Amino acid sequence: MADIAVFGGSGMIGSRIVDEALHRGHTVTALARDRTRLPHEDERLRVADADVLDPSAVTAAARGRDVxxxxxxxxxxxxxxxxVEPSARTIVAALRDLREPPRFIMVGGAGSLETVPGKQVWDTPGLPEDVLETMHAHGDxxxxxxxxxDLDWTNLSPPAVIEPGERTGGYRTDTDRLVADGRGNSRISAEDYAVALVDEIESPRHRNERFTVGD
Structure with missing residues (x-):
């Protein structure tokens, strides 16, 4: 079993990663702003406060962890x-201070995924400026x-739509292409996204690269 620390552990995606990892028997430290959204009774769960933009706090949270x-x-x-991009830089700098840094897995964004050759999601006409800014933050x-x-990292991009839903345990993967069905729908439940991420922890297939998932 792995010892896993999760920044953003109370968020829509992070909380489901925490739940999935605990469900499989892993030990989890959830670093969260809202502790009320975390499980209260699990002997393998620890909850802590840490600023993801503070290198010393990240180093302390990462020390001794597997992931x-x-x-x-x-x-x-x-x-x-x-x-998003500043936290990636902070985490990398912090991990470099450790003699045995854990594997780093980052929840990414869909904007940089390819829809057709030469076109990415963020090239879609009519996207609101706020959405584009979010997409490019993840792209950066x-x-x-x-x-x-010099570190072991993975970036996992969601499909175009990710939202709370059912845990089916099923998903499809790609690397840089948006996963969509025959009608162009690209989506996954946050629960199945968490399944894919914990699967990657348990059976690494995408070291030092980005991959993506979808129903």
Missing amino acids: LVSAVGGGDGSGHRRL ALEFLRGVT
């Missing part, structure tokens, strides 16, 4: 700009990670 997951989000587009974080060669 560090970042599922942080900044609310609106400007919030993502201030948090991915671009930064792709230049990191």
Whole structure:
């Protein structure tokens, strides 16, 4: 079993990653702003406060762990700009201070995924500026990670739509292409996204690269 720390552990995606990891018997430290959204009775769950933009706090949270997951989000587009790519840089810097850094898995975004050759999701006409800002924040974080060669990292992009729903345990994967059905629908439940992420923790297939999932 793995010892996993999850930044953003009380969020829509992060809380489901915490639940899925606990369900499979892993030990989890949830670093969360809202503790009321976390399970209250599980002997394998620890809850802590830590600023993901504080290198020393991240180093302390990561020390001795097998995996560090970042599922942080900044609310609106400007919030993502201030948090997502800067947090990736902070986490990488913090992990480099550890003699045995954990594997780093980052919840990514769908904007940089390819829809057709030469076109990405963020090229779709009519997207609101706030949505584009969020997409490019995640894209900047991915671009930064792709230049990191001295750590073990993975970026997991969701499909176009991710929302609370049913845990089916099923999903399809790709690397840089948006996963969609025959009618162009691209979606997954947050529960099945968490299944895919914990599967990657247990059976690594995408070291030092981005992959994506969808129903």
